[in-house]
Amino acid sequence: MSSQTTAAESSSQPRYAAIKAHIRAQIESGEWPAHFRVPSENQLAQDFGVSRMTARRALSELTDENVLIRSQGLGTFVAEPVPAGSLLEVRNIADEIAARGHSYAARILKLEQTVAHTEVAVALGLTEGSVVFHSIIVHLDNGLPIQFEERYTSPTLVPEYLQQDFTAATPNEYLTRVAPLTEVDTTVEAIGADEAVGKALEIKAGTACLQIWRRTKSSAGTVSFARLVHPGNRYRLGAQIRF
Amino acid sequence: MSSQTTAAESSSQPRYAAIKAHIRAQIESGEWPAHFRVPSENQLAQDFGVSRMTARRALSELTDENVLIRSQGLGTFVAEPVPAGSLLEVRNIADEIAARGHSYAARILKLEQTVAHTEVAVALGLTEGSVVFHSIIVHLDNGLPIQFEERYTSPTLVPEYLQQDFTAATPNEYLTRVAPLTEVDTTVEAIGADEAVGKALEIKAGTACLQIWRRTKSSAGTVSFARLVHPGNRYRLGAQIRF
DNA sequence: TGTACATTCTTGTATATACAAGTTTGTGGG
DNA sequence: CCCACAAACTTGTATATACAAGAATGTACA
Numbered sequence: 001m002s003s004q005t006t007a008a009e010s011s012s013q014p015r016y017a018a019i020k021a022h023i024r025a026q027i028e029s030g031e032w033p034a035h036f037r038v039p040s041e042n043q044l045a046q047d048f049g050v051s052r053m054t055a056r057r058a059l060s061e062l063t064d065e066n067v068l069i070r071s072q073g074l075g076t077f078v079a080e081p082v083p084a085g086s087l088l089e090v091r092n093i094a095d096e097i098a099a100r101g102h103s104y105a106a107r108i109l110k111l112e113q114t115v116a117h118t119e120v121a122v123a124l125g126l127t128e129g130s131v132v133f134h135s136i137i138v139h140l141d142n143g144l145p146i147q148f149e150e151r152y153t154s155p156t157l158v159p160e161y162l163q164q165d166f167t168a169a170t171p172n173e174y175l176t177r178v179a180p181l182t183e184v185d186t187t188v189e190a191i192g193a194d195e196a197v198g199k200a201l202e203i204k205a206g207t208a209c210l211q212i213w214r215r216t217k218s219s220a221g222t223v224s225f226a227r228l229v230h231p232g233n234r235y236r237l238g239a240q241i242r243f
Numbered sequence: 244m245s246s247q248t249t250a251a252e253s254s255s256q257p258r259y260a261a262i263k264a265h266i267r268a269q270i271e272s273g274e275w276p277a278h279f280r281v282p283s284e285n286q287l288a289q290d291f292g293v294s295r296m297t298a299r300r301a302l303s304e305l306t307d308e309n310v311l312i313r314s315q316g317l318g319t320f321v322a323e324p325v326p327a328g329s330l331l332e333v334r335n336i337a338d339e340i341a342a343r344g345h346s347y348a349a350r351i352l353k354l355e356q357t358v359a360h361t362e363v364a365v366a367l368g369l370t371e372g373s374v375v376f377h378s379i380i381v382h383l384d385n386g387l388p389i390q391f392e393e394r395y396t397s398p399t400l401v402p403e404y405l406q407q408d409f410t411a412a413t414p415n416e417y418l419t420r421v422a423p424l425t426e427v428d429t430t431v432e433a434i435g436a437d438e439a440v441g442k443a444l445e446i447k448a449g450t451a452c453l454q455i456w457r458r459t460k461s462s463a464g465t466v467s468f469a470r471l472v473h474p475g476n477r478y479r480l481g482a483q484i485r486f
Numbered sequence: 487t488g489t490a491c492a493t494t495c496t497t498g499t500a501t502a503t504a505c506a507a508g509t510t511t512g513t514g515g516g
Numbered sequence: 517c518c519c520a521c522a523a524a525c526t527t528g529t530a531t532a533t534a535c536a537a538g539a540a541t542g543t544a545c546a
Contacts, residue, residue, distance in 0.1 A: 014528085014529060014530085015529080015530075016529085016530090040495085040496065040497085041496085041497070042495095042496090050530075050531085051530065051531045051532065052531090052532090052533095053530075053531070053532085054529080054530060054531075056497085056498090057529090057530095059497090061447075064307065064447075064449060065435065065447070065448055065449025066435055066449055067449065070496095070497065070498095071496090071497075071538085071539090072496070072497045072498060072537065072538045072539080073495080073496050073497065073498095073537070073538030073539035073540080074496065074497080074538080074539060074540090075495090075496055075497080075539095076496090076497080188431060190433065190451070190452070190453040190473065192308065192309055204304075204307075204308065205308055206307060206308025206309055206310065207308075207451065208433070208450065208451030208452070209433070209451070210433040210453070230433065257498085257499060257500085258499080258500075259499085259500090283525085283526065283527085284526085284527070285525095285526090293500075293501085294500065294501045294502065295501090295502090295503095296500075296501070296502085297499080297500060297501075299527085299528090300499090300500095302527090313526095313527065313528095314508085314509090314526090314527075315507065315508045315509080315526070315527040315528060316507070316508030316509035316510080316525085316526050316527065317508080317509060317510085317526065317527080318509095318525095318526060318527080319526090319527080
């Protein structure tokens with residue numbers, strides 16, 4: 001078949017690239033706004049004179065790039081642009097979400113007592129094997145997971161931790177209310193989501209995320225040690241830092 | 244054909260997932276170290292009793308997840324694990340790379356005089372339309388792009404900027420040597436790479452990156468305004484922040 | 487009226503096949 | 517010894533086809 005060769009001759013780039021470019025152009029020009037339903041795989045295949053699998057590839061790659069959202073049985077839609085916002089100063093992500101006019105919800109994956117392994121013990125200033133509270137919570141913005149929070153909390157400083165209803169108030173909010181925090185130690189890094197995080201945040205493993213390690217201290221000692229993971233594609237998170 | 248149904252019955256997950264899991268397991272167990280050559284598409288297809296396209300899909304997805312690296316004609320290889328390192332304090336990325344025992348190189352994409360548009364003018368404390376120096380440099384770690392640096396520099400405070408050889412010393416290094424910096428204002432965010440950055444960093448558009456805006460000031464005023472973009476998958480970059 | 491079901495869309499998975507294109511290796515010929 | 521070229525790999529692109537599975541819509545029947 002010479003159709004393949006023809007495409008290569010005319011532009012020296014794969015055919016699916018042309019479809020991607022076309023879709024991008026439509027979105028950038030404002031022709032296709034957010035939530036706009038893009039033509040189906042079959043329609044695009046027909047329009048561009050390619051097979052369904054080629055059109056599908058263009059749609060799939062744009063989905064990976066967070067330009068489109070697909071769902072089986074429904075169709076393919078233009079994704080909402082990622083909002084910008086501050087991050088590291090955020091004390092209560094529920095407020096942050098409410099401030100955007102979105103609905104907040106939480107999914108509690110774990111809330112239990114366990115024993116501290118080395119890393120956690122060091123961070124909390126406890127001896128290895130001490131009892132600690134361990135919680136894993138996923139925070140949702142309009143139903144979409146935007147923060148994975150894994151937290152280890154000192155049972156001596158916050159004894160009532162496990163009795164809290166964290167669907168109402170976030171752990172961070174609760175801690176700032178209960179213990180007067182004097183210091184927050186934060187580390188930021190960019191990582192690829194591991195399997196567990198990917199599953200919880202409903203993103204593909206390997207999707208790059210912003211990971212924040214936060215150690216909150218009160219005058220009595222280290223209260224809590226948290227790992228916060230944000231999918232880089234759902235939120236654009238900023239942080240002002242001064243040296 | 245019932246083979247498809249059989250797979251669905253046994254695990255209710257697609258067949259390529261099994262191949263992905265297998266490869267992941269081999270890598271995690273240490274059986275397949277970094278740079279190990281993974282079986283070819285045809286080999287995997289035969290081993291798992293699937294078609295080449297299905298095996299290919301597994302390899303492609305793992306490549307997107309930065310677990311594997313592929314190159315046409317050569318084969319598929321286990322990717323090097325992303326190194327961890329500090330970031331925001333880094334003054335000279337060339338030193339940082341040398342400290343890892345890697346080779347440093349720079350690609351100068353732009354080094355010229357231009358006029359400041361609004362955003363840049365505000366950041367540098369100049370009037371709109373003023374002359375500024377504009378440079379775009381890609382920093383390479385062992386030949387692999389790991390930082391995209393776009394910088395606007397004040398010509399009154401650093402008049403010799405354009406005459407520098409930035410393959411020898413980085414702009415940041417040069418600036419700290421020339422102007423005594425009193426303050427550094429940094430903003431961090433996670434973004435998806437745009438087309439220009441993607442091309443420069445040799446990553447797919449949409450790949451999440453750590454983006455850093457940095458405004459360096461001396462006693463005389465704002466010296467430079469830089470935008471640094473790191474591919475989240477090549478480097479694991481950390482930053483210690485204290486509140 | 488309303489529920490159950492078939493139809494018809496959509497995207498998702500899987501195969502078989504073909505050729506393009508990049509890399510290495512082996513084989514001759516000069 | 518070295519160069520040229522063919523062969524044998526690799527991954528990359530593209531097609532045609534089939535069926536699975538999710539979601540909406542219309543239709544027939546109770």
